[in-house]
Amino acid sequence: MQDTPRPHGKLIEVELDETIGRATPDIEHERAVAIFDLIEENRFDPAGAPEGAEFKLRLSLADKRLVFDIRDAAGAPVVTHILSLTPFRRVIKDYFLICDSYYEAIRSATPSQIEAIDMGRRGIHNDGSQTLMDRLKGKIGVDLDTARRLFTLICVLHWRS
Template sequence: MAHPETQPGGRLIDVELDETIGRATPDVEHERAVAIFDLIEENFFVPAGASADGRFKLKLSLADKRLVFDVRDEAGEAVATHILSLTPFRRVIKDYFLICDSYYEAIRSATPQQIEAIDMGRRGIHNDGSQTLMERLKGKIEVDLDTARRLFTLICVLHWRS
């Protein structure tokens, strides 16, 4: 795997959560940090009209139940602001949390085949959320599927309360 600094194409070099996101339990804060680390570690991210090989900083905040993407360049200059309604994600996030609960419960008592079946369902729902995110960002921010998956994970973790 190429080191992120040498990978071609636009990329996120920093992701910050605004104070509007709010703080959570230490476990959830840890999951948020892991999601951000994974996203920064490997991504493809190009806002419309920006340099295809630019390096960007993303600050996420919440405003009226919408997720605000404040995108800046490496020097901190504004590149774009996109406001994404979270309504299209409500159902898939709820389904994702339900199947994750089933998965963690199954790990304790189910057969390997049952666990694998639940995990396949979990991955399918995660892919649905990632595809929805790519569709919602189309024409605004270009991301590949892996980056959409990492962003969707972060959006889910932002909704995780316990």
């Protein structure tokens, strides 16, 4: 007899609080794309929440911390988690640097050089995603793909004009 897979929770809405601030139209577009990708496919299981539940997530910033305000589908509060952004500073900085290198390489480098830079970029992105999974452990269950999408959103929140 096979085990029946446990239904996973899912984000159905992600909102950025006004504390995140407004950005240039290009950055706002990237934020919208990151949110769309996250909602399209995710696994989101706050500790103690019912199996297979749907959630709304509101992200805000407070004292250089990222606030996860999690609500059920009807909007009732479920839990709030506050994560320090300090453990992400270095990996976000490295990610931005390698992204700059990647976009510069697209203009002038050979395909093999571009591929090598892109592999490094994906590696740093995976490191940030793993850091996020580690920071959420015991609070919110996410799979690697969801952690990657959340990390992308965290990075987009740091982009400057």
